[in-house]
Amino acid sequence: MENKTKKKILIVEDEESLRNVLRDKFLEEDFIVFEAGDGEEGLKAALREHPDLILLDIIMPKMDGITMLKKLREDDWGKEAQVILLTNLSDNEKLSEALAQGTYDYLVKSDWKIADVVAKVRERIGD
Amino acid sequence: MKKESIVSKYDKTILKIKALSRERESVRRKLMAAEKKLFLKAKQLTTTAKEEKCAKNKLTKTLEQLRRKAQQFEAYIREKEDVRHKLVATEEQLRSKVENLALATKEKESFSCKLTEVETQLHLKTKNLEQIKAKDEAIISSIGDGLAAIDENANITMVNRAFEKMLGWKEKEVLGKSIYKILPVVDENGKEVPKSKRLVTKVLKEHIDIAAKVNYLRKDKTFFPVSTNLSPIAFKGGFIGVVGVFMDITKEKEIDRAKTEFVSLASHQLRTPLSVVKWYSEMLLSGDAGELSDKQKKYLAEVYKGNQRMITLVNSLLNVSRLELGTIKIDPKPTDIVKLAEEEITEFKIQIDQKKLKFDERHSEGLPLFNIDPKLLRPVLQNLFSNAIKYTPDKGKISLDLRLVKRGKLAGNRKVNEDSILIAVSDTGFGIPKNQQNKIFTKLFRADNAWKKDPEGAGLGLYIVKSILDRSGGLIWFESEENKGTTFYVTLPLTGMKKKEGAKSFS
Numbered sequence: 001m002e003n004k005t006k007k008k009i010l011i012v013e014d015e016e017s018l019r020n021v022l023r024d025k026f027l028e029e030d031f032i033v034f035e036a037g038d039g040e041e042g043l044k045a046a047l048r049e050h051p052d053l054i055l056l057d058i059i060m061p062k063m064d065g066i067t068m069l070k071k072l073r074e075d076d077w078g079k080e081a082q083v084i085l086l087t088n089l090s091d092n093e094k095l096s097e098a099l100a101q102g103t104y105d106y107l108v109k110s111d112w113k114i115a116d117v118v119a120k121v122r123e124r125i126g127d
Numbered sequence: 128m129k130k131e132s133i134v135s136k137y138d139k140t141i142l143k144i145k146a147l148s149r150e151r152e153s154v155r156r157k158l159m160a161a162e163k164k165l166f167l168k169a170k171q172l173t174t175t176a177k178e179e180k181c182a183k184n185k186l187t188k189t190l191e192q193l194r195r196k197a198q199q200f201e202a203y204i205r206e207k208e209d210v211r212h213k214l215v216a217t218e219e220q221l222r223s224k225v226e227n228l229a230l231a232t233k234e235k236e237s238f239s240c241k242l243t244e245v246e247t248q249l250h251l252k253t254k255n256l257e258q259i260k261a262k263d264e265a266i267i268s269s270i271g272d273g274l275a276a277i278d279e280n281a282n283i284t285m286v287n288r289a290f291e292k293m294l295g296w297k298e299k300e301v302l303g304k305s306i307y308k309i310l311p312v313v314d315e316n317g318k319e320v321p322k323s324k325r326l327v328t329k330v331l332k333e334h335i336d337i338a339a340k341v342n343y344l345r346k347d348k349t350f351f352p353v354s355t356n357l358s359p360i361a362f363k364g365g366f367i368g369v370v371g372v373f374m375d376i377t378k379e380k381e382i383d384r385a386k387t388e389f390v391s392l393a394s395h396q397l398r399t400p401l402s403v404v405k406w407y408s409e410m411l412l413s414g415d416a417g418e419l420s421d422k423q424k425k426y427l428a429e430v431y432k433g434n435q436r437m438i439t440l441v442n443s444l445l446n447v448s449r450l451e452l453g454t455i456k457i458d459p460k461p462t463d464i465v466k467l468a469e470e471e472i473t474e475f476k477i478q479i480d481q482k483k484l485k486f487d488e489r490h491s492e493g494l495p496l497f498n499i500d501p502k503l504l505r506p507v508l509q510n511l512f513s514n515a516i517k518y519t520p521d522k523g524k525i526s527l528d529l530r531l532v533k534r535g536k537l538a539g540n541r542k543v544n545e546d547s548i549l550i551a552v553s554d555t556g557f558g559i560p561k562n563q564q565n566k567i568f569t570k571l572f573r574a575d576n577a578w579k580k581d582p583e584g585a586g587l588g589l590y591i592v593k594s595i596l597d598r599s600g601g602l603i604w605f606e607s608e609e610n611k612g613t614t615f616y617v618t619l620p621l622t623g624m625k626k627k628e629g630a631k632s633f634s
Contacts, residue, residue: 009538021406025132028415088398090445109402110438114409115620 010034010051012042015059039063052125053082135565240471275305278368295346311344328368334359352380390544394445404434443587450594461496471508482521498623503595510588511552519556526553539616546621560605568593599624
């Protein structure tokens with residue numbers, strides 16, 4: 001085992017199979033992984049665990065990604081939290097709303113290889 | 128005797144003298160009387176002479192007077208003659224004047240008749256015009272679309288019934304008032320658009336036609352979307368105002384929104400299972416779930432490939448759908464197209480190197496920034512590069528040419544009809560068969576030789592590229608010879624892409 005601190009990542013995704021494969025991959029890549037199946041759970045987990053990065057889906061039941069993001073940004077820690085939107089939406093209205101909340105990145109799931117998603121995450125949190 | 132005699136003689140003489148003296152006295156008295164008489168007579172004579180003179184004078188005077196009177200009389204007579212003549216002349220004049228008057232009266236009567244005729248006609252014509260006006264007003268009033276006309280000072284001069292109904296104002300409440308006050312325009316959030324940004328202001332200033340979709344605020348402060356057309360009103364060679372026609376597009380907007388939401392949702396729903404297959408395949412292929420046999424890897428690679436095709440297809444369908452709905456927005460900004468092209472070609476570096484293709488890039492010196500929406504130009508470049516690379520055999524050559532072409536000059540085999548930016552992508556590839564060239568830009572079309580070389584393409588790329596260029600004011604054409612190569616030419620006006628409002632960006 002390496003001596004460095006493992007990075008914490010929170011995966012907020014309502015599609016179970018996608019959430020599972022992402023978790024498996026990130027665990028393999030030596031991350032600590034937290035999961036949530038909807039925005040409500042995601043917000044709680046984020047504020048509780050303070051992950052190094054949040055992979056956030058947009059279309060979710062109970063509370064969608066944009067709403068969760070807005071609420072997250074109201075929190076002192078949440079203001080600065082690193083978020084990458086992971087979505088299958090290429091709907092610009094929603095995306096510009098999200099980008100307005102300061103995420104800097106969104107990845108269209110079906111256009112990104114899972115390995116590249118990991119690379120992007122590493123790039124963002126300076127791993 | 129001597130003394131007595133002398134006395135006596137003396138006495139006698141004295142007596143004689145006395146007698147003489149008396150005689151003398153009497154003579155004297157007689158003389159005096161005679162003198163007196165003479166005197167009187169002289170006096171009388173003088174008087175008579177005087178009288179005579181007087182009388183003579185008087186006579187002369189009278190004669191004079193008579194002469195003068197005679198003269199006067201003559202003058203009077205002459206005057207009388209004159210007057211008589213004048214009277215005769217005047218009488219003549221009067222007579223002719225009377226004749227004239229008679230004529231004039233006759234004329235007046237005939238004019239009077241004509242006037243009455245004209246009056247009646249005028250009356251009829253006025254009634255006619257009033258009817259026509261009333262009919263025109265009824266037409267304007269009845270048209271289903273709202274109508275409002277303003278003068279050069281932006282005050283309302285006319286509105287129709289549809290206007291009243293749609294906005295909740297009565298005609299008499301708005302005539303003469305400023306259009307800015309009566310009909311505010313608001314954005315999607317209900318915030319008022321300032322006067323300077325309003326289209327009506329632009330039309331008032333520049334006298335051009337504008338069509339647009341905006342939101343109108345009703346009297347009760349609710350708002351709704353409209354499609355409106357504003358035009359300047361020309362009258363007798365001058366500009367007198369603006370007329371606007373608008374219709375409520377709430378329904379259309381809802382339908383549009385429903386369509387785009389459907390497309391978005393559909394593509395999202397389609398992509399989810401595709402992502403699942405993609406990532407799990409990747410995990411399997413990279414050995415994350417254990418070592419695979421060669422055959423397993425091969426089969427899984429096919430699964431992965433098939434899935435990728437579906438992903439590409441869904442992406443293309445989404446774009447096509449957006450293009451067809453016309454909801455793509457065009458947001459031009461000053462762009463360095465050389466840099467853009469270089470960025471895009473870098474994305475293909477791996478494939479270029481893999482196929483050992485030679486890439487050649489040329490551009491005019493000092494190309495300025497152009498008003499282009501990079502989000503739309505990128506897919507155009509990507510598609511042209513991707514095709515050039517796909518359909519050129521190994522060790523072939525691809526070139527990119529970026530330059531300005533002036534109006535009337537040639538770009539390839541075609542003359543450009545306005546100053547343009549030219550993007551030319553050529554390859555030494557398989558070319559497009561002559562009998563299939565006319566279908567190249569149609570949806571889902573793939574030429575036979577392309578199909579053979581690369582069965583994975585969807586046939587939507589060039590359709591999308593052409594649609595983008597059609598919507599942004601650009602042109603695309605090509606020259607191709609089978610087994611020799613193809614060159615695609617794209618031109619955009621030097622002024623850049625036209626801005627277009629829209630709901631969505633290109634994906």
